Amino acid sequence: MKETPLSNCERRFLLRAIEEKKRLDGRQTYDYRNIKISFGTDYGCCIVELGKTRVLGQVSCELVSPKLNRATEGILFFNLELSQMAAPAFEPGRQSDLLVKLNRLLERCLRNSKCIDTESLCVVAGEKVWQIRVDLHLLNHDGNIIDAASIAAIVALCHFRRPDVSVQGDEVTLYTPEERDPVPLSIHHMPICVSFAFFQQGTYLLVDPNEREERVMDGLLVIAMNKHREICTIQSSGGIMLLKDQVLRCSKIAGVKVAEITELIQKALENDQKVRKEGGKFGFAESIANQRITAFKMEKAPVDTSDVGEKAEEIIAEAEPPSEVSVSNPVLWTPGTAQIGEGIENSWGDLEDSEKEDEDEGGSDEAIILDNVKMDTGVDISNIGSQDAPIVLSDSEEEEMIILEPDKSPKKIRTQTIGVKQEKAASKKPMKKRKKKRAVN
Amino acid sequence: MAEAVAVAVESLAGVKARAARTVLGQVVLPGEELLLPEQEDAEGPGGAGERPLRLNPGVRSRVRVVCGPGLRRCGDRLLVTKCGRLRHKEPGGGGGGVYWVDSQQKRYVPVKGDHVIGIVIAKSGDIFKVDVGGSEPASLSYLAFEGATKRNRPNVQVGDLIYGQFVVANKDMEPEMVCIDSCGRANGMGVIGQDGLLFKVTLGLIRKLLAPDCEIIQEVGKLYPLEIVFGMNGRIWVKAKTIQQTLILANILEACEHMTTDQRKQIFSRLAER
Numbered sequence: 001m002k003e004t005p006l007s008n009c010e011r012r013f014l015l016r017a018i019e020e021k022k023r024l025d026g027r028q029t030y031d032y033r034n035i036k037i038s039f040g041t042d043y044g045c046c047i048v049e050l051g052k053t054r055v056l057g058q059v060s061c062e063l064v065s066p067k068l069n070r071a072t073e074g075i076l077f078f079n080l081e082l083s084q085m086a087a088p089a090f091e092p093g094r095q096s097d098l099l100v101k102l103n104r105l106l107e108r109c110l111r112n113s114k115c116i117d118t119e120s121l122c123v124v125a126g127e128k129v130w131q132i133r134v135d136l137h138l139l140n141h142d143g144n145i146i147d148a149a150s151i152a153a154i155v156a157l158c159h160f161r162r163p164d165v166s167v168q169g170d171e172v173t174l175y176t177p178e179e180r181d182p183v184p185l186s187i188h189h190m191p192i193c194v195s196f197a198f199f200q201q202g203t204y205l206l207v208d209p210n211e212r213e214e215r216v217m218d219g220l221l222v223i224a225m226n227k228h229r230e231i232c233t234i235q236s237s238g239g240i241m242l243l244k245d246q247v248l249r250c251s252k253i254a255g256v257k258v259a260e261i262t263e264l265i266q267k268a269l270e271n272d273q274k275v276r277k278e279g280g281k282f283g284f285a286e287s288i289a290n291q292r293i294t295a296f297k298m299e300k301a302p303v304d305t306s307d308v309g310e311k312a313e314e315i316i317a318e319a320e321p322p323s324e325v326s327v328s329n330p331v332l333w334t335p336g337t338a339q340i341g342e343g344i345e346n347s348w349g350d351l352e353d354s355e356k357e358d359e360d361e362g363g364s365d366e367a368i369i370l371d372n373v374k375m376d377t378g379v380d381i382s383n384i385g386s387q388d389a390p391i392v393l394s395d396s397e398e399e400e401m402i403i404l405e406p407d408k409s410p411k412k413i414r415t416q417t418i419g420v421k422q423e424k425a426a427s428k429k430p431m432k433k434r435k436k437k438r439a440v441n
Numbered sequence: 442m443a444e445a446v447a448v449a450v451e452s453l454a455g456v457k458a459r460a461a462r463t464v465l466g467q468v469v470l471p472g473e474e475l476l477l478p479e480q481e482d483a484e485g486p487g488g489a490g491e492r493p494l495r496l497n498p499g500v501r502s503r504v505r506v507v508c509g510p511g512l513r514r515c516g517d518r519l520l521v522t523k524c525g526r527l528r529h530k531e532p533g534g535g536g537g538g539v540y541w542v543d544s545q546q547k548r549y550v551p552v553k554g555d556h557v558i559g560i561v562i563a564k565s566g567d568i569f570k571v572d573v574g575g576s577e578p579a580s581l582s583y584l585a586f587e588g589a590t591k592r593n594r595p596n597v598q599v600g601d602l603i604y605g606q607f608v609v610a611n612k613d614m615e616p617e618m619v620c621i622d623s624c625g626r627a628n629g630m631g632v633i634g635q636d637g638l639l640f641k642v643t644l645g646l647i648r649k650l651l652a653p654d655c656e657i658i659q660e661v662g663k664l665y666p667l668e669i670v671f672g673m674n675g676r677i678w679v680k681a682k683t684i685q686q687t688l689i690l691a692n693i694l695e696a697c698e699h700m701t702t703d704q705r706k707q708i709f710s711r712l713a714e715r
Binding site (some may be wrong): 001002004005007008009010011012016017020022024025026237383 | 633636637
């Protein structure tokens, strides 16, 4: 699917807002969006949220034979994926220019800066080394993918624990987490990317551009740095000419931002460690808050239920008391045909003109109708409070009756539908129905 | 045969079809089956298992019911295809009215008669291609503007915003927009000015905002003098006197999605004080 085009008015508005030092989300020029780091239940799994941009990081490891020219070094592998879930414009299974650029930048930031001690990943020199694979998935795209991805990658690596191994002679033993605690990777430093967007040929500068700002920017400068203020990678794209002091200023800002982010990462890692040790709840299900949609919420209209109970009782009291129905033991005439109480004889097949039949029917039938009325009032009262189950309950009761006396079913269902229609006139309805029944009788 | 399938599905799901009337305003899930009032009589509560043989089925009164978005007719059955709240509109005269599912989504599907905001992406010959957020761009004839003739072409550039209405919106067909009503009047439609800000919200919020006597709009109107256009495709264009005010308005409208009435009132009163 094609990308939604940017309209002229958006472009003009954004540029004018940037000139006035204002941003769409109310941030200042050098502000980052909110960063949130949450961990999965397993080690080495995390989600980093940078505003609405979301990246899922997952680290996995495998024992492989090393590369021939580097017999004593483990292998690091990074892979960033831009799925269609993040933005409909991303095509699955195709290496877009953006994807290649981002992957290359990530590798330079994390592998070439030697932040992970690859020598410690060696198990048997020249034979077995650990291959660490970092998979990053963009879950939602709202600009500045590279910063979010680099944070997710380093957080996932810091969080990851590989299984412990021991070498005795030629024998390599791999221990499960139950046998021996998994060991963390040895990480020297944490390089983090910071993006700067330039507008109007470098006159204006913004930190952490969001998606729409990225679309109107003239150029981008990405600086990867660790908290010791060592630059790991620097990349300028978009073809703008930057002055020396501009780059220097950016590197100063990057130093501050990286320090802040590193602190945040360490806090998040410590927090997760603590929770795991205490045996508290952790994992995405706990840490990611669910967003509620309230736009659809209807205000509940207050319904006066103060005297509903009394009214219902009044109605019941006014109604003729049910003639004593002796709910005696069901009599089983033949298998499949039972009878409760002293009713009329079975009248299968007279369904078509049940109204006529009503006239013929005697007193005991009325009792059943009354029963029905009572049941309905019950349903109505509960309906005012909450609109659920009771109707269903009464249904099941009726179902039993239907099996026993099949000729009643059409009538009862009809009364039921009347009941639903007149839901609002709760108090009036039973009376009406009684009248109807009387008329019929 | 169809009946047998229905029973099989029911038993598979373990849930019996619910009567549409009893679940009004409640959440329904895709795959759920609903019963319309006239079906209730026959196969409604309790009757699903042993249904008396009907000798003259023609007598049953037929009621005309319209299935809106999120519902789908499948033979005799009414199936839910979207997750959301079931809504019902009483008919003006006779019939069963309209049932639909109010769901929260961002992807727009063109509907005939909807007023939308589109972005011109190309000019080709005598039509403009307009992106409306649907699966394919809509076409807009240059004659479909007020006062436009073969000589007098409207001044529309690529990237401009268009407020128009769908006249053709069919499945698997390119939708077509116009910027005039049936009398040839613009009636508010046409090219939207060069200033102001366009932003996107969910379709549910748009419907909420466009509902008659919507409180949010009235409250927003009291805040600043503003121009605002709502497109049913989830796009809002807003313009106030200054950039600051426009930004505030855009952020408030976006935030309305996740605010309760009380929270919203609080924010509005705080803004009014300033």
